[in-house]
Amino acid sequence: MKEILEGSQAIAQTINNIKPAVVSAYPITPQTHIVEDLAKLKADGKAKYEYVRAESEFAAASIVAGASATGVRVYTATSSQGLLLMTEVIFNIAGMRLPVVMTVANRGVSAPITIWNDHQDTMTVRDAGWIQLYAENHQEAIEQHLLAYKVAEKANLPAMVCIDGFVLTHTYEDVSVPSTAEVSKFLPTFKPKKGQYLDPQNPVSFGAFAPPAFYQEIREELHNDLRNSKRLILDEYEKLKETVPDIIKKTEKNAHINNGLIEYYGAAHPRTILIAMGSLVGTIKDTVDEINKGKMASSLGVLKIKTFRPFPANDILKMVISAKQVAILEKAVSLGATDGPLTLDVKAALKNKAKTKVQGFIVGLGGRDITKKLITRIVKEVERKGDQMMFIG
Amino acid sequence: MHQIRFHGRGGQGVVTAAELVAIAAFNDKHFAQAFPSFGVERTGAPIEAFARIDDKPIRTREHVYEPNILIVQDSSLIGTVDVTAGADDKTLVIINSSKDKKEIKLPVPSKNLFVIDATKIAMEELGRNIVNTVILGAFAKATGLVTLNSLKKAIEQKFSAKGKSLVDKNISAITRAYNM
Structure with a gap:
């Protein structure tokens, strides 16, 4: 009910x-x-x-x-x-x-x-x-x-x-x-x-x-x-x-995969994929719909990581291998490392197996609001050269 | 999607007001969401809360930056907080004040401004200056986004643990504000 x-x-x-x-x-x-x-x-x-x-x-x-x-x-x-x-x-x-x-x-x-x-x-x-x-x-x-x-x-x-x-x-x-x-x-x-x-x-x-x-x-x-x-x-x-079918939300219309480990939502053949975990994915889905309707039609998707441990490395590789680039939005820092924890794992999963560019973006630390505007900025940012981790927002 | 932003001060039940709107909208068979701008709550400090109403599931979690509706529980916030930030010429503003509409200095068209002396009603009906429910009666009337019945039901759902007397007083206050 x-x-x-x-x-x-x-x-x-x-x-x-x-x-x-x-x-x-x-x-x-x-x-x-x-x-x-x-x-x-x-x-x-x-x-x-x-x-x-x-x-x-x-x-x-x-x-x-x-x-x-x-x-x-x-x-x-x-x-x-x-x-x-x-x-x-x-x-x-x-x-x-x-x-x-x-x-x-x-x-x-x-x-x-x-x-x-x-x-x-x-x-x-x-x-x-x-x-x-x-x-x-x-x-x-x-x-x-x-x-x-x-x-x-x-x-x-x-x-x-x-x-x-x-x-x-x-x-x-x-x-x-x-x-x-x-x-x-x-x-x-x-x-x-x-x-x-x-x-x-x-x-x-x-x-x-x-x-x-x-x-x-x-x-x-x-x-x-x-x-x-x-x-x-x-x-x-x-x-x-x-x-318990009642409690499983009907899979979203634009979701191409939804299992216990991951969910992919958005364009069938995306140029860019955003990866994130948790409640932020809701705001990203709205942004994906807006961008896919605009000039950059059908270019964007979001891959939600539901299970972080065990890490679904192969499942992620399969989903992003054809994309040009991946932007990872993460709400944690591995202080002193080259990237955040999620980005490090995704980069390791793709190493020598995919040509997809992967760039990590640190967002929303200490409760900073993550807006659709910020997500749109990240979609543009990941088109630029380089894959250095960025604190953004 | 309708986006509502609530402005008030700590202790005025700003968050509860947003929750009541969401519960009432849900009672009307809409999808709804309500959440506070998560501050460290201190009595008297400016506080914001948000509600969204739609006919499909609501996914976004960002704060409300472009409100269709603004509810201002305390007019002394004007000048301290930019309560109309992100508002456009269609945004409706419902404000608690004993002043006349002409004396309210807000950058919105006069036709979109609804002034209600919620403090007076609260003092008379509840015996306390808690205006959060009273102003929702005016909200329901001005916007038509939730029905008065669903709002009354929301009051019952939210306040039933606090006793029948409190529920009845709030319902009476809301109804009075609705009928003004």
Whole structure:
């Protein structure tokens, strides 16, 4: 059923319908209404999970790690500084192969102090071994939470759903939240296998000491399993469409591909492709339509990266190989590197395989508004010589 | 697509007003979006919020730079904030002021200017100088973008947790502003 909800509210209701056993969070800036709404649902007797108010984000992450290790479904949410404070636990969660699902309301990090949106927080933990999904709008955020739990529990990998802080969390728009019955059709009750959780009848150790003779293989296995989860994300996304058709938005008229990893929208044979993640893609789609109707008819498309980890390198290569140039709009910097994190990965994916020019543009840091005018400027800018990273806007 | 920009001050319920417009438009079977200009909220500081209404899904997330409609909850902002930035000769401006239309100095055609003494209605109906809902009655009347019924329903949806008395008072205030 369509409703008009704030992004945080829509996610909180979805999480309640997913029925985690334990929710833990730290209720202070930069937290969102998601955990406030989950606390309220619990207080109003509308939720069955154990709600543990933690004394810090470090504790919240530790609490869900511990609960997950006992073999139950868990949830937490955070943002910016809170995510950074969780970092040590985040690496441990992945290393111990715990299927924790977390929402990160993306925000910039200090200093200087900012409360506004960019992707610096989640980009900073991209190497931790978690699946990372980025949502364009409320509906996609909901889909990605269902997908995250399904894939996490099947592959024993943690997953983070990244939604733009304020831009999605505080915006009211129409959305359809799947009911518990719809959710359970896609996502069955979580039943971990013997040996995958702490059980006095079958004692196991998680994250135990690994000397040099073993450590590297264990990390390699985690890497390979994360890479291989790409297949699972693709398959489960198709199942999600079949089992809960109401909640999957009809594929947009101009979208040529839309799967669990990427979506391409725009001209069939584009000269220029813009690549971006998250809510910015909505504004880009409007810009693409305007430009494709004008003098530069049918020259432009946008490739949305929904899954950043595992990185869909071949899928991106296939989509951009025939284009003359690619402009990547990213909301994070790898300080001191030659490009932003997304651009570095795309350039690596295309190296020696495509002649397409790739240029990175850093936009919207600390909540700066990204306008259609700015996107149009980038479309012109990428036509010029050179592929140096640019801060723009 | 209709683009609405709200101007007011922290504590005046500017963001709530934008949300109410979106909820009301949704109740009228339109697509709608509402979001604040994400500031650090301080009482009295100038604040903006935005709403969009369309008959197809709304994808853009940029702020409203070329508003069709401006809602100014506090006329003391004139001169401090460029409230009419991006407005053209078709932009409707709904402003809360006890002054006469002729005394409002804004660079928009007089026929597009709607002045309502929302503070007076708020004081009488709500007993507090909270004008955000009152001015929406004038908005519904001047623009026809949302129906009065959908607006009333939006008030119920948004304020029901705060009690029936508050809902009734706001509905009464909105209706009075609508009928002026």
